[in-house]
Amino acid sequence: MPARTLRAAPAVLFLALALPACSATAPTPAPSQPLRAALVTPTDIDLNWTDGRPDVAGHVLEFATAETGPYTPLQYLARHVTTYRHPDLMPHTTFVYRLRAYRGPASAPVRVDLPPGKPTAADENSPHDWLPPRDRPGPRGARHALRTGSAAPGELRAVIKHANGIHFTWRDNSSDEDGFLLEIRRTGGGAYEPVAVLDPDVDSTGLITLPDEKHASYRVRALVLGERSQAVRLTTGE
Amino acid sequence: MHARLRTLVVTTAVCGSSLLAAPHALAEVEPGGWQSVSPTHTVQERGCGQVDGLTFRLTCSTASGDQRAERRYATYTGGTRQFEGSFRVTSLSGTRISLKQTFHESGSGPYFMLAVERGGRLYAVHGGATLSTAGTVGATVRVNTVHEVGREHRTYINGSLKHTYASPGGSFYDKFGAYRTNSGSGPATVEWSGIRFWRK
Numbered sequence: 001m002p003a004r005t006l007r008a009a010p011a012v013l014f015l016a017l018a019l020p021a022c023s024a025t026a027p028t029p030a031p032s033q034p035l036r037a038a039l040v041t042p043t044d045i046d047l048n049w050t051d052g053r054p055d056v057a058g059h060v061l062e063f064a065t066a067e068t069g070p071y072t073p074l075q076y077l078a079r080h081v082t083t084y085r086h087p088d089l090m091p092h093t094t095f096v097y098r099l100r101a102y103r104g105p106a107s108a109p110v111r112v113d114l115p116p117g118k119p120t121a122a123d124e125n126s127p128h129d130w131l132p133p134r135d136r137p138g139p140r141g142a143r144h145a146l147r148t149g150s151a152a153p154g155e156l157r158a159v160i161k162h163a164n165g166i167h168f169t170w171r172d173n174s175s176d177e178d179g180f181l182l183e184i185r186r187t188g189g190g191a192y193e194p195v196a197v198l199d200p201d202v203d204s205t206g207l208i209t210l211p212d213e214k215h216a217s218y219r220v221r222a223l224v225l226g227e228r229s230q231a232v233r234l235t236t237g238e
Numbered sequence: 239m240h241a242r243l244r245t246l247v248v249t250t251a252v253c254g255s256s257l258l259a260a261p262h263a264l265a266e267v268e269p270g271g272w273q274s275v276s277p278t279h280t281v282q283e284r285g286c287g288q289v290d291g292l293t294f295r296l297t298c299s300t301a302s303g304d305q306r307a308e309r310r311y312a313t314y315t316g317g318t319r320q321f322e323g324s325f326r327v328t329s330l331s332g333t334r335i336s337l338k339q340t341f342h343e344s345g346s347g348p349y350f351m352l353a354v355e356r357g358g359r360l361y362a363v364h365g366g367a368t369l370s371t372a373g374t375v376g377a378t379v380r381v382n383t384v385h386e387v388g389r390e391h392r393t394y395i396n397g398s399l400k401h402t403y404a405s406p407g408g409s410f411y412d413k414f415g416a417y418r419t420n421s422g423s424g425p426a427t428v429e430w431s432g433i434r435f436w437r438k
Contacts, residue, residue, distance in 0.1 A: 043399075063397060070432055072324060072380045074396055088399040090382065092269040095397065124333075127299075128356060132329040164357070208357030210371070 035099050035229045042237030045086045047097055049229070051079075057106075057221065058181075058194065059099040067096050067233065076102070076181060076194040089236045096233045104174075104223035105152035106183065106192075112158045112166055114214045123162035130167040131206035133198045143175035146224050153180065153203075153220045164209050166218075172203045174222040181223055182207065187215040268384055272320060272436035277312040277412075286424065287416070292431060294415035296424030299332055305424060308415030311435070313343055315409045318386045320436040323414060326378045326429045327354055334422025336363065337414060338381055340391060344408035350391055350401075352381065353419055362393070362401050363419055369393065369400040380432075385410065 033050040040046045051059065058078045062071040063086065077084065089095060144151040151174035159167045168182065177200050183192040195218075198205055209216075281289045286298035287307030294307040325337055333356035342349035351363035358377065360370040370379070382394040388407040393400055412435070416428045 065397065070324075072378055072396060086397060089397050090268050090394055090399070093397075128331045128333075131331055131356070210357075 035097065035232050037095075037097055037232040037234050039234050039236065040085075043087075043089045043091055045089060045095060045097075045234055045236070046083065047086065047232075048083045049099060050082050051101065053101075055103055056101045056226070057103050057223065059101055060225070062098050062100065064096045065090070065093055067094070067231070071096075071098070076197055078183070078191055078193050080191050081193075091236050091238050094233055094235045096231050098231045099229040101226040101228075102178075102181075102223045103226055104146050104177065104221050105150050106219045106221040107153040107156045107170060109185070109192075109217045109219040110156050110158045111217045112160065112215075114160060114166070114209060115163045116214070117163050119162040119164050123165070126162075128161075128165070128206065130161060130204075131165075131208070133202045133205040135201045136169070136204050141171065141173070143173055145176045146174045146222055147176055151175070151222060153222055156218070156220055158218060161206070166207045166209065167204070168207065168218065168220070169204045170220050172201060172222075176224065177201075177222040178225045179223055181221040183219050183221055184213065185217045186213060187217075189216075192217075192219060268320070268382075271438045273438060275435050275437050277314075277435055279309045279311045282306060282308045282310050282413075282415075285418075289415065292429060292433070294428045294430070296332065296335065296416050296418060296426045299423050299425060301418075301423040305418040306415065308413050308417055310341075311412045313409050313411045314387070314437070316387050316407075318384065318438050319410075319412075320385070321383045321412050321414075321433075322381070322435075323433045324378055324380045324431050325414070326431075327426065328429055329425065329427045330354065330356060332356070332418075332422060332424040332426050334419045335424065335426045335428070336417040336419050336422075337428060338383070339413040339417070340383060340385060341411050341413055342406070342408060343411055345406060349405075349410065350383070350393070350403060351419070352393065353422070360395065360400075362403075364403075367401060370395040383412075 032052045035049045038046050056079060060076050061074045061084055063074050064071045154171040154173055156170045161167050179200055180198040180202055181194045182196040184195040185192045283289055285303055285305035286296055287305055288295040288297060289307045296305050334353055336351045336353040338352040339348050340350040353363050354360055358371055359368055361368050380396050384392045387405060389405055391403045391405045414430055416426050
């Protein structure tokens with residue numbers, strides 16, 4: 001299948017996404033609620049929290065089974081997500097959770113409409129060397145610190161590789177990022193949600209989509225990790 | 239919230255902090271009574287497989303033959319065994335790479351195989367059950383397997399039970415690394431960490 005390059009959607013879409021943060025009257029920050037955990041069945045734990053700080057883009061939810069760690073990231077969660085169910089857990093095991101905030105600006109979005117169906121056998125067997133995240137060689141432009149100003153990734157491009165494959169590239173404009181998030185908003189879906197987390201300096205990655213992702217918009221966010229919440233712990237039953 | 243995140247990196251920033259004081263060795267996984275053990279292992283490199291510490295690489299796209307980079311641990315013959323480890327697939331241009339096996343040495347061979355498809359679906363090779371979609375390039379994923387020899391083999395991904403499999407008796411051993419399945423091929427690079435074993 002010939003590759004097609006998709007350019008960023010009209011700026012009006014980006015402006016629409018940004019408007020809530022640009023109203024003339026600064027919104028009153030929503031109240032924050034610390035991380036809470038509840039054992040809703042002997043082996044299911046529900047977590048909830050709120051974070052009213054307007055600059056927080058989302059949270060990383062981490063878990064461990066020893067209070068000293070090591071902690072494993074369960075999921076990167078967009079700002080609008082304030083609940084998480086950790087299901088079917090190991091019985092008679094202590095689970096410890098904490099949240100870590102992340103911040104950073106996102107690129108303009110790009111819309112991708114994949115062809116119907118599945119990849120052909122030839123597609124499946126073709127080299128997928130476009131898939132691994134990488135830092136492309138070549139000269140770099142000026143970069144700016146995320147912690148002291150805005151340095152959103154630029155020039156996001158998406159090339160359709162086959163019925164389930166997309167190759168993304170962008171310009172890394174930040175000098176101090178902890179990584180990048182590739183975010184997706186499915187057609188008919190609500191807000192953008194993280195779909196991949198990438199190392200610092202990466203400016204190219206592939207994505208193999210799932211069946212409900214044939215039509216979606218994507219954007220890339222440069223992120224810096226922030227402060228951690230308090231830890232909460234619960235012990236599962238039988 | 240969509241229950242899938244294909245890539246989770248920035249691991250150095252989220253591991254190892256000490257917020258509360260408790261001995262690490264006393265971590266309980268499933269009902270207590272576990273005894274920490276340190277089985278011996280050998281390193282296996284076949285075909286284009288390369289092992290460097292806990293980094294396992296398949297450097298070729300060869301879709302046939304024995305292509306593997308693994309650690310093979312000591313044989314056990316009874317009781318209940320637990321394996322714990324975390325892996326991160328740092329590159330996967332190939333597909334269907336086995337990451338962890340429980341091997342039935344006195345039986346039919348690879349009794350349980352946890353593998354990853356291109357795109358990140360973790361699956362059990364025997365039966366094809368999808369275990370998780372959180373296994374793609376860059377993701378840090380924790381695996382626990384609990385094996386009651388002669389009764390049951392359970393696999394937990396990030397703490398959640400994802401696979402239960404009846405177990406025969408006999409002799410078994412644990413393996414992990416990167417191993418081409420019958421229908422798969424590299425290249426692939428897998429980094430493992432936090433390997434621990436218990437018995438009771």
